[in-house]
Amino acid sequence: MSHEIPDVPGDAEHVGCNGAESLVATLVGSGVEVCFANPGTSEMHFVRALDRIEGMRPVLCLFEGVATGAADGYARMTGNPACTLLHLGPGFTNGMANIHNARRAQSPMVNIVGDHATNHERYDAPLNADLMGYAEAISHWVRRSRSPRTVAADAARAVQAARQPPGQTATLILPADTAWLPAERPSPRLDPAPPGTVSGDAVDAAARALASGRRTAMLLRGNVLHGQGLRHAARIAAATGCALFCDTFTPRLRSGAGSPGVTPLPYRGRAILERLGAFEQLLLVGARPPVAFFAYPDQEGWLTPPGCALLTLSHPHEDGPAALAALAEAVGAPRKGLAVPFDPPSQPPQGPLTAEGVLRVVAALLPEEAIVTDEGITSTLPHVPLLARSAPHDYLPVTGGSIGNILPLGTGAAIAAPDRKVVCLEGDGSAMYTLQALWTQARERLDVVTVLYANRSYAVLNQELELVQAASGGERARSLLDLGNPDLDWVRLSEGMGVQAVRARTVREFADAFARAMNTRGPSLIEAVIV
Template structure:
């Protein structure tokens, strides 16, 4: 077999059976090798869709996906969502085709410093030496990706088409996240025993779902501490029956207010709260000076194990965890505003939905109102690069074909990777895309004020408005094969949501504000 076949065989042996692809000429042998019934190849019209989909897929699946990208520019197009995935701890195996080694010296049009480009956002990076070593490379890349790392394998044409022999047997290495050291847990236990003031436990990473979340619920029930997440978290299990988590506000002033009375912050698989952006005369760190921060578990440690050890030290293992009750939300009526939108969402959310949340302004209130909705997972953008939700929703839907994915985004954000809609139509994915169309980069208007500008000059103001011409998202969706409708009232929004959840396949709802 050739190198490309060895690559695909090894991916499959490592449990990677999903490839988000945007191929080019230099990846023809890889493409030929993908013609394998065990591998699902999903075509994306833009590389940012492929890498974002790999992020969403990882968040909802135990095994990473691979991507197929076309030389330096193909990788470049995918990097913004690689950045978001990296910050979320979502692993992926990026396979980036390159010219054959002998061709590189001629500086052909698509030649560039591909290694230099891949380095900043890859945890693991390798240029395949030749066809014989590809299998080992892929096994290592997959091991890194399974641990939540960005693995990038550069695949020169000759490594792809050359004779590789049979790939060696590379056993799957299950990722290990170590429990925190007992001394660290004991120090935190001492604080809980003698707190001298309120304690906030901030959960991140894998601790916001499953066992970690349940154990945090026990801790809250036993000690009265409050539980929160950063403003953005990779995946949170929430809704009725789950332990509820508060959300530290996004803007600096309310975040300072939220944190001001805590004596201790205990972090689990996350760091201490920092401002998303920097502003003149505004702090980067959000906690008060009088508050001490204690790391119970680092990002690459086992937060659930740390919480279990802590509960043991506190003698609270058998306490019943704090749980959110179901709140039946009546169907809202009247004008669409952040509150009625959030209520409609809470009322319509089906059991076990996946909510991908990229609404920066309009949808921001939704989080509070959906706390008591049907159980669901929420995926948020950890890297801040917009154009996140539609690709991530695409990947999440492929990972969980039996669940409805609700992708919430603003009109500005949606336009970065709008090509996702086509893949959703092609694969008939159960994704409801909600566009909050306020015809502006609304977040920037708030941020402009935060920077201390009293008012906008007309030219600067125009650069935050996307109302001229008005984007017609229903037409855009139609152009890519996705049915869509516009709604202008809370009832219509609710009905549209219900309808989209009742019918298989994708739908787009343009919420006209």
């Protein structure tokens, strides 16, 4: 077995393994094979264990938010947890924003957080913090190992918790002495409980609803948006004419030619109400009823239109693909479902570059099986439908609304799927939160192309200032929404981290640069200066 533990030569206290080794061996034995790491002193035994135990790939990240975002991307593409390696309370907090996004993506992930040795806690040394409080406020599962002899068992349970459908955040706190002291043998893999089974009654109710003649929309979330579940949804749509929707920000959507063409709901609440207003019933498959992203004075937060009935086929923790398979049989669906043709948009006319122009070029030139990650917000959301008839691809947006997700997400997705091209659609404001991801892309020579929309502003906030009736902003307000003065130079920032970059100001420049990037392996960045 690849994760057997060699004796530690020259280690006087014991001839077996230490806690860190039992941990790494257990993780590997449980199927965790990548570690996105930003280690410190308290993690040095874990670091050493990576060389003593085969099977774990360490990936250095220069900021913890890159590590947690990459673990999210890895999980979205593989369904498997990666682990992160973080350094005490402050290291964990730096990773929390992208743990938040991973939670909203239902991504399985295992955070290993080194901490002070158990006999050192009482001194309240400078790095001491309420790590347990931080971890409990955001994780589905938390444990602090109290003895090296339980580290292996704790690790097996952490992976089990992470894998619990639909996917959870597990955080294992590892005091330094539990890593360095003699430990038990690795713990065998523990399987999570299987996803809940959707009852025949629920399937029958859904089938009756679809047969009722009422105009019906299905709202899908989770693993029913790719793979077998989506195939069955496509069959049901073909048989019943129901419309297929997903949330604006959904963990992973199969899109492009061959997919059934699931429509992401728009971002604005009023637009969602308008879109769903055409339907008499909304069938939830792993999804929750739509709600507004933010509240606004005098606007509705609950977005199921009045008079539209809500019906649940499957809850997030249940087996959505099996429920859809059963429903497809119940409605007598054909073997082949809806499938969008390959019919990408034409490239835009020459001239200055616009946000729409960028996405037209991307949609036209996207290679088969690309992975598109998206956090372009104002620059991309209105134009994402352009991707619907591109070459088949997976679409991964920011899920939890915490910007700074996408450069790390693309990094993790590229490690999960090394033979696929990753295209990150990213705004300049968003990119600044976790730009350190570019360095990891350079080091690991990942096949990621970042399209950086340079609009020199928090563009969405200019819209928001009006929407919350807070317009008439003066000079101070404007200064907080404007990213100019000075302009960020993304070519230098990218090259400073070892990722080659070019600037494009016209459609031709962008199309040339994007075409070149599609035909070249390795990381690159295109700063798309849009008007």
